[in-house]
Every structure is written in C-alpha cells, then in structure tokens.
Amino acid sequence: MRVVLLGPPGAGKGTQAQIIAARLGVPAISTGDIFRANVSGQTELGQKAKQYMDAGDLVPDAITVAMVKDRLAEPDAKAGFLLDGFPRTIAQAEQLRSSLADLGQGLDCVLELVVDEDELVRRLSGRRMLVDGEMVQREDDKPETVRHRLEVYREQTSPLSGFYDSAGLLAQINAIGEIEEVTGRAMEALGAADAGRQDA
Numbered sequence: 403m404r405v406v407l408l409g410p411p412g413a414g415k416g417t418q419a420q421i422i423a424a425r426l427g428v429p430a431i432s433t434g435d436i437f438r439a440n441v442s443g444q445t446e447l448g449q450k451a452k453q454y455m456d457a458g459d460l461v462p463d464a465i466t467v468a469m470v471k472d473r474l475a476e477p478d479a480k481a482g483f484l485l486d487g488f489p490r491t492i493a494q495a496e497q498l499r500s501s502l503a504d505l506g507q508g509l510d511c512v513l514e515l516v517v518d519e520d521e522l523v524r525r526l527s528g529r530r531m532l533v534d535g536e537m538v539q540r541e542d543d544k545p546e547t548v549r550h551r552l553e554v555y556r557e558q559t560s561p562l563s564g565f566y567d568s569a570g571l572l573a574q575i576n577a578i579g580e581i582e583e584v585t586g587r588a589m590e591a592l593g594a595a596d597a598g599r600q601d602a
C-alpha cells in the first residue's frame with residue numbers, strides 16, 4: 403500500500419508511522435527524520451535544512467521534493483511506503499502525484515490524525531527524545547517555535563485535507579487516546595481504503 407500520514411506536529415505521526423508501516427510491511431519514510439540525520443551528519447543537505455528547521459519553518463519545496471524522489475526510488479519503496487511528514491504543501495502534493503504517476507503508481511490512502519490544538523501544545527512542550535543516552539528537548543519543540551510550527555501547519559499543510567478529500571483519498575481518525583487504540587482506528591481506516599481499492 404502507498405499511504406500518506408497527515409497531521410499536525412504533536413499528533414503522534416512518528417510513533418504511529420513506525421507501528422503502521424511495520425504492520426503493512428512497508429518502509430516508514432519520515433522527511434523530518436531524514437533532515438535530522440543530515441543535520442547530525444553535517445551533510446550539505448543538512449546545512450541547507452538546519453536554519454529552516456530551527457526556526458520551525460518548512461524547508462523549501464525544491465530541496466524536500468528532490469530528497470523524497472531519491473528516497474522513493476530506492477528498492478524497498480517499490481512495493482509500497484508510508485510517508486510521514488510529506489507532503490506538507492499543495493505544491494509538494496502535486497509533485498508527489500506526478501512523480502508517482504510517472505511510475506504508473508498512485509496513493510491508496512491519506513490518513514489524517516486529528517488532535518485539537520490545546521492538546522498539541524501540551525504534548526509538544528512535554529516531548530523529549532533520546533540523544534547520546536540523554537533525554538533532550540528538540541530545538542524546534544521550544545514553546546515559541548511550537549506556536550510557529552502550528553501556524554505553519556494551519557496555513558501551509560492543513561489545505562491538504564481538502565486536496566486529498568477531493569481526490570477521494572482522505573480518511574480522518576481521532577488521534578487522542580492510547581497508542582494501541584489510535585493504531586486500531588488507523589488499521590481499520592486503511593482496511594476500508596484497501597477494500598475500496600480492490601473493489602474499484
């Protein structure tokens with residue numbers, strides 16, 4: 403299956419992406435993770451992306467789209483993938499659609515994790531990740547940056563719900579609850595999308 407996981411920062415996309423991708427037997431491809439790995443590795447791509455990431459802004463489409471195209475061309479993504487954090491703009495979504503069409507492929511489902519904004523702010527400000535054996539706060543999880551990332555999401559990414567709904571691909575699920583509960587809702591929605599695809 404070819405799936406896009408959509409949802410605001412703090413909706414639990416990363417966690418759900420890992421679990422759902424493992425269940426579907428496809429790679430989870432997170433543009434945020436790829437950018438962070440490049441920043442830590444001090445690659446040229448990482449140097450270009452860092453300033454945008456630290457400010458909570460989107461990395462320009464041209465850089466991001468080229469990176470995703472390369473990743474989707476790798477052999478493990480041939481039979482399917484779950485994209486986490488991409489696309490984030492309508493322009494990225496259009497480029498994704500045309501790259502897949504060139505390969506005779508298309509998306510099967512866009513799963514949107516829905517969480518209200520108060521809960522997102524609460525989750526993001528409390529979030530920590532393990533780096534070199536220490537729990538640290540991501541630079542872009544600091545309160546001012548969190549507010550800005552949510553604004554960027556509202557303005558640039560949330561229009562994707564309508565875009566994918568018009569394409570008949572959108573499934574929205576409530577992403578508040580225990581991890582397993584949310585995974586259950588996601589698998590149910592994907593099952594329905596898969597059945598629809600086989601009927602089509």
Ligand code: AMP
Nearest residue numbers: 433434454455459460461466487488490
């Ligand atoms: P994430 O881990 O998905 O929250 O991504 C962290 C940061 O990486 C974002 O705030 C952006 O600066 C950058 N980023 C990740 N994915 C994209 C994307 N599809 N387009 C532009 N920037 C992105």
